[in-house]
Every structure is written in C-alpha cells, then in structure tokens.
Amino acid sequence: MTLRRALALSLAFSTLIAATGAVAEDAPAAPAAIAGLPAAASPEAVGFDSERLLRLDRGMADVVDTGRVAGMTFLLARHGQVVDFKAIGKARLSDATPMPKDEIFRLYSMSKPITGVAMMILFEEGKWRLDDPVTRYVPEFKDLKVLVKQNPDGTLVTEPLKRPPTMRELMSHTAGFGYGLRNDNPVDKLYREKQVLGSKGLQQMIDRTAQIPLKFQPGTDWAYSSAVDIQGYIVEKLSGESLGQFMDEHIFKPLGMKDTGFYAAGPERAARLAALYVWSPSDHKLIEPKALFGFPMPDYTQPPMMESGGGGLVGTTADYARFCQMLANKGELDGVRILSPASVELMDTNVIPKDVLVSNNGTSEAFFNDAVGFGLDFEVVRDPRRAGSLEGKNTMSWGGAAGTWFWVDPTNDVIFVGMIQRLGGTGGDDLGTMARTLTYQALTHPEK
Numbered sequence: 001m002t003l004r005r006a007l008a009l010s011l012a013f014s015t016l017i018a019a020t021g022a023v024a025e026d027a028p029a030a031p032a033a034i035a036g037l038p039a040a041a042s043p044e045a046v047g048f049d050s051e052r053l054l055r056l057d058r059g060m061a062d063v064v065d066t067g068r069v070a071g072m073t074f075l076l077a078r079h080g081q082v083v084d085f086k087a088i089g090k091a092r093l094s095d096a097t098p099m100p101k102d103e104i105f106r107l108y109s110m111s112k113p114i115t116g117v118a119m120m121i122l123f124e125e126g127k128w129r130l131d132d133p134v135t136r137y138v139p140e141f142k143d144l145k146v147l148v149k150q151n152p153d154g155t156l157v158t159e160p161l162k163r164p165p166t167m168r169e170l171m172s173h174t175a176g177f178g179y180g181l182r183n184d185n186p187v188d189k190l191y192r193e194k195q196v197l198g199s200k201g202l203q204q205m206i207d208r209t210a211q212i213p214l215k216f217q218p219g220t221d222w223a224y225s226s227a228v229d230i231q232g233y234i235v236e237k238l239s240g241e242s243l244g245q246f247m248d249e250h251i252f253k254p255l256g257m258k259d260t261g262f263y264a265a266g267p268e269r270a271a272r273l274a275a276l277y278v279w280s281p282s283d284h285k286l287i288e289p290k291a292l293f294g295f296p297m298p299d300y301t302q303p304p305m306m307e308s309g310g311g312g313l314v315g316t317t318a319d320y321a322r323f324c325q326m327l328a329n330k331g332e333l334d335g336v337r338i339l340s341p342a343s344v345e346l347m348d349t350n351v352i353p354k355d356v357l358v359s360n361n362g363t364s365e366a367f368f369n370d371a372v373g374f375g376l377d378f379e380v381v382r383d384p385r386r387a388g389s390l391e392g393k394n395t396m397s398w399g400g401a402a403g404t405w406f407w408v409d410p411t412n413d414v415i416f417v418g419m420i421q422r423l424g425g426t427g428g429d430d431l432g433t434m435a436r437t438l439t440y441q442a443l444t445h446p447e448k
Contacts, residue, residue: 037322037325056084071091075416092275094275100272103317107320115232115235132167144161145161170230173222176217176218177214177226177227195295198295232309256334278423320417350375390436
C-alpha cells in the first residue's frame with residue numbers, strides 16, 4: 001500500500017463483544033445495508049473467504065485493544081455491496097462512550113479528493129483545462145518567485161518563474177507550493193509565519209500565498225502542498241458559489257452524504273463528532289491536543305473562517321463510502337451521475353513526469369516511480385505487485401491527519417474506508433497497509 005502521509009494514519013477493525021474490544025471467532029455475518037449500499041448475501045457471494053476475513057477484524061481490533069487508538073470504524077464493499085462494517089472501541093475516552101457506526105470524523109486531507117471531484121465537475125463544464133496556467137484563474141500569482149537557496153544569514157535567494165504552474169501541476173502537487181506542515185524548508189517556515197492555513201477566508205489565503213516563493217520551478221519536483229486549498233478558491237471563483245455550497249449542491253446532496261460538510265451542523269451532529277487525540281510521550285497516554293500545526297484546534301461544531309478544500313471537511317464512514325462507490329462506479333451512484341467515466345479515469349491516471357522521481361512523497365518513506373504515481377488529487381498504484389502490495393491496478397487512495405484513510409480499487413471493484421481519531425501516527429505499523437493486506441488475502445475468488 002502506498003498512501004502514507006506524516007499526517008495520515010490508517011486502520012480498520014473488528015467485532016466488539018466486550019469492553020476490551022475482543023473479537024468473536026465466528027465468521028463475520030453479512031451486515032445490514034448501510035448508507036444506501038446493499039449488503040452482500042455473504043462474503044463468499046462477492047469472492048471473499050469468511051474465515052480469512054476474520055484476520056482483518058482481529059488485526060484492526062488489536063490496534064484498539066493495545067491502546068494505539070481509542071476507537072475506529074471501517075467499511076469494506078465489493079461490487080457495491082457491503083461485506084464488512086464494524087465499529088469498535090470508544091468514541092471518547094472521557095466517558096467510555098462506545099464508538100457508533102455513524103460517528104462523524106475530521107477528514108482532514110481526505111477532503112482533497114472531494115475537492116478534486118468538484119474541480120472535475122467544472123472541468124466537464126468547460127470552465128478550465130489541464131494545461132491552462134494557474135494565473136489565468138488566480139492572477140495574484142503572476143509575480144511568484146522561486147526559491148534558489150537560503151543564505152547563512154537567513155535571507156532567501158529567489159529567481160523568476162520560467163513559466164506559470166499549470167492546472168495539471170496544481171492538481172498533482174508538482175506546482176511548487178509549500179504547506180507549512182514541516183519546519184525543514186524555508187518556504188514552509190514562511191507558510192507558518194504568514195499563517196496561510198489560518199487565513200480568514202480563501203481570498204486571504206491566496207493573498208498570503210502570493211507573497212511566498214515556490215519551492216521549485218513548476219513541474220520539476222513533487223511536494224505535498226496547499227494546492228488543494230488553492231483549488232477550492234478556484235471552485236468558488238469559477239462557480240460563483242462558496243466551496244461548501246458547491247460541494248453540497250453538486251456532490252453531497254446528490255450522493256446522499258447527509259453528514260458531510262465543513263462542520264458538524266446542529267446539536268445532533270455535534271454530539272456525534274469524534275474526540276481527537278494525540279500520543280503524549282510524557283504522560284504515556286492519548287490526550288486531546290491543544291494545537292495543530294501551530295494553530296489552536298478549530299471548533300468543528302461551528303462554521304469555519306475558511307472552508308479548506310485541502311483539509312476542512314468532516315463526515316462519516318458511510319458517507320465517504322458513498323463517495324468512494326461513486327468513483328468505483330465510474331462517476332455514478334444510484335442513478336445519479338457526478339462525473340463521466342472518462343473524467344474518473346483521468347483522475348486515476350498518473351500525471352507526474354518521468355523525470356520527477358522523488359525519494360519521498362512528502363508524507364513518509366513512499367516512492368513515486370513506475371509502480372506508484374499521483375493522479376489528480378489521488379495517489380495511484382499503477383503496478384501493485386512491483387509496489388509490493390495486493391490491491392488491483394490503478395487503485396486510488398489518500399488519507400487524513402487524524403488517521404482516516406480510504407482506497408478505491410477499480411480492477412477488483414473494491415472500496416474501503418477506515419476512520420480513526422489520532423494525530424501523528426499510531427505508534428506502530430501503518431494501518432492502511434495492514435488493512436490492504438488483510439483485505440486482499442481474503443479475496444480468494446476475485447473472478448466473482
């Protein structure tokens with residue numbers, strides 16, 4: 001598996017039969033229909049081995065039982081039918097509330113693919129083209145400079161753009177923008193100092209970004225960036241609507257994603273908003289963080305100052321599964337078409353140039369190469385066996401800072417959504433990688 005981010009975790013889990021989260025040894029029963037997706041008659045009906053699938057449940061439950069995370073939910077579906085859907089552990093450690101299946105999680109960077117779909121809706125309307133310069137839609141970027149080096153006294157040496165970044169580069173993190181999530185680059189330090197991610201609105205975010213040099217000349221490297229927040233601004237500019245309004249009208253309502261948005265609106269949803277934790281080395285336990293990336297923790301029960309297409313959405317496992325199933329169905333779900341099949345295929349096609357091979361994708365020790373690439377706001381596994389994984393060719397994926405993760409496997413017609421609530425890693429092996437292995441070792445009859 002190759003979705004990894006310093007901000008992204010992964011996991012899934014198992015049957016809760018006691019307060020400890022112990023797993024029953026019986027084969028998983030076929031779940032009831034969820035989120036409008038029918039339940040498979042049995043795992044075997046869609047190619048899975050029930051006994052082998054227990055390894056997934058046990059593996060995920062163990063992560064909760066050992067205290068790495070407070071709780072989790074996960075959903076596995078094939079051919080549009082739910083095969084496994086579990087909730088385990090606790091929603092909040094303070095009152096030992098059991099994790100419900102409809103808990104609302106902070107999606108963080110799992111917002112990015114949704115923003116990408118919003119962009120592609122406008123692409124299909126002829127509002128923009130992949131090789132258009134970004135400056136056509138964001139003229140504030142016409143005077144951007146590019147970092148050359150940092151002098152010993154801390155001053156920066158820059159050079160002019162050789163050409164503006166393109167929309168293709170904006171959607172594949174090859175435009176050169178920074179993010180501010182790390183401190184080992186002077187550009188990212190400027191993103192922190194200018195509080196780009198803490199802007200009071202998307203226009204202020206654009207204005208602050210325009211004051212900061214790019215990390216490299218467009219198209220010459222890959223760096224995880226604020227590019228998807230910039231895309232959110234472009235959605236607003238091209239549609240004449242706020243990002244939240246556009247997503248609600250064109251994605252959430254059509255797909256029946258009733259609990260997804262930029263905040264948990266209303267008391268009922270606010271009560272279902274999962275707590276958030278980070279590991280405290282000094283306390284040797286999970287605690288609620290006071291800040292994230294240098295900013296106070298936002299209140300996700302209130303409308304945000306800035307609707308962040310790069311990391312601002314909240315939603316449930318079932319809602320995100322409907323989004324994933326739409327992609328697996330080549331742009332359609334329950335008779336509602338969001339994108340054409342060709343547009344989904346375009347998003348699922350590597351666009352990183354061959355000469356931009358990076359040793360680190362900005363999120364962990366994952367490589368972009370002939371086996372693993374990046375499409376339009378998704379990571380794409382082009383050759384899974386060479387990548388050392390079991391999923392199908394052209395699997396799309398990404399994850400979020402609080403441990404959420406997903407993948408869409410068009411070859412095997414499999415989707416998977418996992419949600420947890422822990423920042424900064426889970427203190428063990430990558431959960432998304434484990435979930436993929438435990439899922440596909442159970443897919444013993446992929447021809448079904």
